[in-house]
Amino acid sequence: MKMYTLFCSAAVALASAPSAVAACYDVSKNEPSELSGHLSHRIFPGPPNFEDVQKGDTPEPGYVLKLDEPICITGDDFADPKYMFDEVQLVPNETTEKDMARLRDAEVFVDVLNPMPAMTAHHHRPLLAWVKAISSSRDITESYGTAATTIEAFYAALHSGDGKLASTFVVPEKTRKGAFSAQALTGFYGSLSEPITLVDIHRTGDSRFAVRYRFRNGKQACDGSAVITTVKRGGRDFIQAIRAQNGC
Numbered sequence: 001m002k003m004y005t006l007f008c009s010a011a012v013a014l015a016s017a018p019s020a021v022a023a024c025y026d027v028s029k030n031e032p033s034e035l036s037g038h039l040s041h042r043i044f045p046g047p048p049n050f051e052d053v054q055k056g057d058t059p060e061p062g063y064v065l066k067l068d069e070p071i072c073i074t075g076d077d078f079a080d081p082k083y084m085f086d087e088v089q090l091v092p093n094e095t096t097e098k099d100m101a102r103l104r105d106a107e108v109f110v111d112v113l114n115p116m117p118a119m120t121a122h123h124h125r126p127l128l129a130w131v132k133a134i135s136s137s138r139d140i141t142e143s144y145g146t147a148a149t150t151i152e153a154f155y156a157a158l159h160s161g162d163g164k165l166a167s168t169f170v171v172p173e174k175t176r177k178g179a180f181s182a183q184a185l186t187g188f189y190g191s192l193s194e195p196i197t198l199v200d201i202h203r204t205g206d207s208r209f210a211v212r213y214r215f216r217n218g219k220q221a222c223d224g225s226a227v228i229t230t231v232k233r234g235g236r237d238f239i240q241a242i243r244a245q246n247g248c
Helices: 003-022 099-104 148-159 163-167 182-189
Strands: 024-025 036-045 057-076 085-091 107-117 129-136 194-203 208-217 220-233 237-242
Touching: 024 163, 036 085, 057 107, 099 129, 148 163, 148 182, 148 194, 148 208, 148 220, 148 237, 163 182
Parallel strands: 024 057, 085 129
Antiparallel strands: 036 057, 036 107, 057 085, 107 129, 194 208, 208 220, 220 237
């Protein structure tokens, strides 16, 4: 029995070893080259003390990717393969900066370049990487069979400035006049300097969804969120109400 237990323990250890090895990246080989997780914007404390911006330290804006699983790094004197971590500091370039701002607070895939371990106080996470490309990693299959597809269609129409099409996804009694009329929707969303883009959507109840979106109207940028209520009529989903959370 003891021999059997030892054999099983060894088998478990061997089975788990590959995943542990796979989670450790060699930065000397430009690993990792891609990552996924939740992107957030942070203000890090800089000089002179690198402790607290509210105590006189210089603000250093940056981005952090919260990984789905912890990783480790090797291949450099500053890399400790025994230390596991689940946050990476991401650095945008001129090409990816706007996309990172648009996808802030969302689940993303990133292609990265020049990964390096933290070496100075300006490096705020164990691993830094420069973002080559970024895209949303939201699983679109989560919308299948739900009213989320109606909401996505509504914002897709608004993105094109097509208020007439967008209004068809709203309950008819609210589209005859007012904010949901075809004329009003086209007039506002068709004139934006940067069209509205749906960033994220998730279900919060049987007929309620939380959405995040972004647009720019001249010099005014909107990083907005709203709660949307839907209703089913004749077997089809319609938007019944949209309640903005932050004034835009």
